[in-house]
Amino acid sequence: MAHKEESKSIPTDPSAQAPAHGDGDRLIKGNLSFHDITEMVSRHTEKKAPLAWYVAFGTALSGTLLLLAMLAYQVWNGVGVWGNNQPVGWGWPIVNFVFWVGIGHAGTLISAILFLFRQHWRTSINRAAEAMTLFAVMCALIFPTFHVGRVWAIYWTLPIPNQMEMWPQFKSPLLWDVFAVSSYFLVSLVFWYVGLVPDLATLRDRASNFWRKRILGFFSLGWTGANRHWRNYEKAYLLLAGLATPLVLSVHSVVSFDFAVSVLPGWHTTIFPPYFVAGAIFSGFAMVVTLMVITREIYGLKNLITLDHLEKMNIIILVTGTIVGFAYITEFFMAWYSGVEYEQYAFLNRAFGPYAWAYWIMMTCNLVSPQLFWFKKLRRSIPVMFALSIVVNIGMWFERFVITITSLHRDFLPSSWGYFEPTWVDIGTFVGSFGLFFTLFLLFLRFVPMVAMSEVKGVMPQADPHYHEGGDGRPERDGDAPYIEPAPAAAVEARRQNNS
Amino acid sequence: MLDELLREIKAMMGIYDSDADQVYGLLAEFPDPGALLHAAEAVREEGYSHFDTHSPFPIHGMDDAMGLGNSKVGYFTFLGGVTGLATATLLQWWTAAVDYPLNISGKPFFAVEPSVPIMFELTVLFAAFGAVGGMLALNGLPRPYNPLFYSERFKGASDDRFFLHIAASDDQFDAEETARTLRSIGALHIELVQDDGVADA
Numbered sequence: 001m002a003h004k005e006e007s008k009s010i011p012t013d014p015s016a017q018a019p020a021h022g023d024g025d026r027l028i029k030g031n032l033s034f035h036d037i038t039e040m041v042s043r044h045t046e047k048k049a050p051l052a053w054y055v056a057f058g059t060a061l062s063g064t065l066l067l068l069a070m071l072a073y074q075v076w077n078g079v080g081v082w083g084n085n086q087p088v089g090w091g092w093p094i095v096n097f098v099f100w101v102g103i104g105h106a107g108t109l110i111s112a113i114l115f116l117f118r119q120h121w122r123t124s125i126n127r128a129a130e131a132m133t134l135f136a137v138m139c140a141l142i143f144p145t146f147h148v149g150r151v152w153a154i155y156w157t158l159p160i161p162n163q164m165e166m167w168p169q170f171k172s173p174l175l176w177d178v179f180a181v182s183s184y185f186l187v188s189l190v191f192w193y194v195g196l197v198p199d200l201a202t203l204r205d206r207a208s209n210f211w212r213k214r215i216l217g218f219f220s221l222g223w224t225g226a227n228r229h230w231r232n233y234e235k236a237y238l239l240l241a242g243l244a245t246p247l248v249l250s251v252h253s254v255v256s257f258d259f260a261v262s263v264l265p266g267w268h269t270t271i272f273p274p275y276f277v278a279g280a281i282f283s284g285f286a287m288v289v290t291l292m293v294i295t296r297e298i299y300g301l302k303n304l305i306t307l308d309h310l311e312k313m314n315i316i317i318l319v320t321g322t323i324v325g326f327a328y329i330t331e332f333f334m335a336w337y338s339g340v341e342y343e344q345y346a347f348l349n350r351a352f353g354p355y356a357w358a359y360w361i362m363m364t365c366n367l368v369s370p371q372l373f374w375f376k377k378l379r380r381s382i383p384v385m386f387a388l389s390i391v392v393n394i395g396m397w398f399e400r401f402v403i404t405i406t407s408l409h410r411d412f413l414p415s416s417w418g419y420f421e422p423t424w425v426d427i428g429t430f431v432g433s434f435g436l437f438f439t440l441f442l443l444f445l446r447f448v449p450m451v452a453m454s455e456v457k458g459v460m461p462q463a464d465p466h467y468h469e470g471g472d473g474r475p476e477r478d479g480d481a482p483y484i485e486p487a488p489a490a491a492v493e494a495r496r497q498n499n500s
Numbered sequence: 501m502l503d504e505l506l507r508e509i510k511a512m513m514g515i516y517d518s519d520a521d522q523v524y525g526l527l528a529e530f531p532d533p534g535a536l537l538h539a540a541e542a543v544r545e546e547g548y549s550h551f552d553t554h555s556p557f558p559i560h561g562m563d564d565a566m567g568l569g570n571s572k573v574g575y576f577t578f579l580g581g582v583t584g585l586a587t588a589t590l591l592q593w594w595t596a597a598v599d600y601p602l603n604i605s606g607k608p609f610f611a612v613e614p615s616v617p618i619m620f621e622l623t624v625l626f627a628a629f630g631a632v633g634g635m636l637a638l639n640g641l642p643r644p645y646n647p648l649f650y651s652e653r654f655k656g657a658s659d660d661r662f663f664l665h666i667a668a669s670d671d672q673f674d675a676e677e678t679a680r681t682l683r684s685i686g687a688l689h690i691e692l693v694q695d696d697g698v699a700d701a
Contacts, residue, residue, distance in 0.1 A: 034556060034660035159591055167595035171607055176617040183625040190632050198658065202556070205655040221636070222643035225657045226665075227540075227566060228514045229639045230558035235571035236635035240628055243577075247624045254617055457660075458557035465534040465561055 027121050027459060030303040034457050037304070041451045042203055044299055049446050052298050057442045063435015070429040071146055079149045081425045088408045088420040093147040094258075095400045096430050098276075100140035100437075101181060101255055102396060105248055105277070106284025107133025108188060111195070112244035115237075121312055123455040124304045127199075128295065129288050130192040131448070135440040136287070137185045139433045144177070173257040180254035187247055191240045194233070197223050198454040252280045259403065266346035266407035269334060275327035282320035282366070283396035285313050289389040293382055295445065304451055311379050317392060318373040324399075325367030342412060350406045354419055358402050365395020507669065511550050513640030516667035518695035524647035525550075525667040526678050527654060528687035533559045535686055536662040540565040542685045543666065548678075550670035554654070554663040573634045580630020581623050588622035589615065647695045665693075 032040070049057075074081050084091035107129040114122040145154050157178045159168055168175050201223035204216035223229070253273035260272040289310060296305040335347040350359050369391050378384045410417045444450065461467055507517060518524045530536040533555065540553050544567050553562060563569075596602070597610035607614075636642070648654050648665065657663050664687070666678055679690050 038556075038659045159595060165600060167600055169602075169604060170592045170596055170618060171604060171614045173617075176621075179618045179621045183621040186625060187628045190628055194632055194635070198556070202658040205658045217644060221641045222646055223641070223658070224514075224646060224648055224654075225554045225556055226514045226639075227553040227555065227559070227562045228512065228568065229641070230555075231563050231568055232571045232573050232635045232638045234558050235573040236577075236631045239573060239577045239631040243624050243628050243631070247621075250617070250620060250624075254621075257617070454557045454658075463533055463557055463559070465537040465559055467532070467534065 026461070027124065027306070027308070028304060028456065029306050032303060032460075034460070034462065037451075037453055037456055037460075038202055038206075040301065040304065041199075041449045041453050042206055044445070045203060045447055045449060046206070050298060053442060053446065056438065057446075060435050060438035060442055063432050064439045065432075065435070066428055067142075067432025067436050070425055070432050071142070074146060074425060074429070075151055079147065081423060082429075083420060083422040083426050085418075087411060087416050087418045088405055090404050090408060091420055092401075092422050092426040092430060093143040095397070095404050096433060097140050097143040097147075098255055098400045098404075099283070099397050100136045100143075100433065102252065102276075102280035102283045102400075103287045103393070104133040104136035104140065104184075104188070104284060105252060105280035106288050107131070107136075108184075108191075108244050108248040109281050109284065110288070111191060112241040112248065115241040116245060120459040121309055123452055123459050124301075124306075124309055125288065125292060125313075125451075126455070127192075127195065127448075127452040128291065128444075128450050129284075130188060130195070131444045131450075132287060132291060132441065133188050133284075134185065134192060135437050135444075136284075137181065137188065138440065139437050141181065141185070142433060142436075143429075144174075173254070173261045176254045177258060180251045184247055184251045187240070187244055191244055194237060194240065195452055195455070196448065197221055197233075198225065199449040199452060201225065202453055203449065249277055252276045259407075264407050264411070265340070265342040266350065266403070269331065271327055271330060271334065275324065275331075278320045278323040278327065279366075279396060279399060282317060282324055282370075283393055285317050285320070286389040286392035286396070289313050289317070289385055290393070291441065293386045293389075295450065299445070299450070301451065304456065307380050307382075310382075310385060311376075314373045314379045314385055314388075317389070318370050318379075321366055321370030321392065325363075328363065328367065346407055346410075349410060350402060353406065353410070355402060355406050355409070358398050359406070362395050362398040362402050365391050366399060369395070510640065511667070511669065513638065514552050515640045515643065516550055516669040518647065519668040519673075522695045523668045523675065524693040524695045525665050525669075525673070526675065526682060527648065527651055527691050527693050528664045528666075528682040529653060529656075529689040530662045530664060530686065531688055533662060536664060537561060537565050539664050539682075539685045539687070543664065543681070546681055547672055548666055548670050550667040550673070552665050552667075554648075554657040554665060556658055556660060572638060573631055576634025576637070577627050577631040580633070581627035583630070584622040584624070584626025585619055587626065588619040592618060647693050651691060651693055653689065653691065 028037075082091060082093065084093070107126075110122050110129040111126040111133075114126075145151060148154055148157075156162075156166075157168055157175060168178075197220055200216055200220035204213065204220045207213045207216055253276065256272035256276035259267040260269060262268060292305055292310065292313075296302050332347050332351075335343045338344075350356075369388055372384065372388065373379045405420050409420055457463055510516070516525065528539070530539050536553050536555060537559060540551070540562060543551050544565070551566075553559070553566065555562075592615045593610045601609045603609075653661070654663060664682070666673060666682070668675075672678075675692060679692075682690050
């Protein structure tokens with residue numbers, strides 16, 4: 001299934017050619033036809049993966065193995081192999097959990113909220129971003145699952161009738177978390193799959209191999225692109241977007257309840273839900289930028305995922321980063337204004353205590369560094385945005401570290417104060433979770449259409465039924481005149497004729 | 501009577517019966533979304549009802565052109581949402597206040613406030629299942645077999661081709677007559693789709 005000859009005929013780099021007619025503010029550059037879109041995206045699931053993919057996959061897979069080894073070691077020996085101990089009972093596992101769940105949020109924001117706001121540019125990135133959501137949530141779920149200590153009893157968190165005749169304790173925010181994150185995962189999965197069906201049908205129709213046809217035939221549900229189906233499909237998609245929007249906002253709010261519902265200074269604040277949600281979107285968009293910058297480069301998708309797309313994401317990073325920074329400052333004001341000694345101490349200790357280094361890393365990465373995106377030049381520079389997107393995620397990891405650790409390490413009694421240090425198992429598990437994330441993402445790039453083809457086609461100017469009827473200078477098509485087919489990639493046309 | 505009703509329900513899902521000669525319908529290709537939109541309008545004005553358009557993406561205005569009303573997915577979603585809310589309420593109330601009441605920090609056995617997060621989550625979860633389940637049910641999916649798949653050309657319906665299909669089960673269908681109509685409204689290519697796998701132009 002080599003499509004090498006065709007790949008040449010499709011322009012992938014907007015800068016490689018003279019600007020096409022009316023290319024200016026279009027979402028998709030390079031004057032591509034519908035077929036070019038199909039070709040550009042589908043071929044990567046059909047041909048051999050590029051060398052870079054194998055290298056990346058090998059690296060990621062060894063990370064996954066590391067994760068498995070670390071988890072096995074932890075299960076065998078107990079939670080004590082991690083650095084969590086009195087007074088810091090919630091160490092890296094909760095930090096990593098919140099970090100990964102937060103990253104997931106950008107995918108849902110792109111697929112659901114931007115859909116409701118009719119932001120057509122989302123179509124080029126929503127598929128990959130949603131996949132990222134699913135994989136990030138999987139990584140997130142690992143941590144609390146193993147943090148319970150007896151992982152074989154994790155099903156106790158679910159209301160399953162059992163021989164003890166006990167039920168979960170529904171008044172606990174930790175249990176709300178179980179429901180929030182698992183509902184979020186299931187809804188994201190369903191949303192992603194529904195979006196995939198028409199594209200899987202495209203792959204099915206292109207498949208030539210027996211098993212490929214059967215497998216894709218199974219997953220594409222017999223989709224034919226019938227308008228009677230599109231009608232219900234679009235309605236369902238709109239409703240899913242409408243449902244996923246409050247859901248995504250609720251998930252990180254519920255995650256923040258884990259902290260806010262407690263009575264610990266530095267945690268017990270009403271600002272947590274909105275501030276966590278903004279932080280989640282901030283880190284998630286940074287991760288999308290990191291992934292998309294590499295993906296568009298390696299897979300030649302520069303006409304689909306253009307600099308304009310990346311710039312828009314960078315603007316969102318700037319906005320949410322500033323919101324997060326504002327929340328940090330508001331926390332300080334509230335601590336002072338509350339007049340509570342312990343609350344005030346908790347915040348002074350954050351900024352100037354033994355963890356000041358972590359606090360100032362967080363401040364620099366999250367509040368200061370995104371301010372560079374005020375400059376259009378930096379916002380549109382690939383190296384700058386790539387570096388910044390990584391800096392932002394480092395900052396966001398430290399935010400969760402600061403929140404979790406600083407409030408715990410010094411509580412009301414100075415005699416029980418302590419200093420938290422992670423162990424090598426902590427570090428190995430966290431690094432391993434990145435391995436799992438990238439393994440899954442690379443498998444996604446290899447086997448699933450990484451751009452929502454049907455959605456991209458739907459927002460192209462040619463998709464407008466009135467496009468061919470003149471208006472803005474295009475010639476009106478005469479009903480009787482012979483219809484001239486737009487020229488698709490020549491080799492594809494030849495293949496098509498051979499088939500028929 | 502019941503057969504007739506069943507046939508119409510299936511037709512709404514896009515599933516049509518073949519006629520005695522195993523003819524499933526006529527498949528006509530049109531050059532672009534605009535042409536397909538006008539063709540659908542024309543076919544409807546001719547009085548056909550068992551027809552459908554196939555395109556790689558939803559075409560704006562096609563529902564009106566085909567004379568289709570609002571989608572009913574919303575009812576399924578609402579039903580799912582109500583089910584989820586009821587499940588969450590009953591689950592939290594029954595387990596904590598009826599089956600095994602347990603005093604936790606002197607809090608009431610059941611109260612609405614701490615139950616809200618899970619009520620919300622399950623409402624959304626079940627509503628989402630309702631939306632997807634409803635969509636699949638209304639579309640008659642999954643449907644692995646479809647006579648249209650016999651057409652080699654039809655593979656393009658998921659790529660860059662635009663088709664109009666008039667089913668043989670339509671009362672007005674007549675292979676010759678319908679093909680003439682399709683040609684007159686600008687079809688690029690017309691083929692007869694058979695249920696037994698023999699497709700000819």
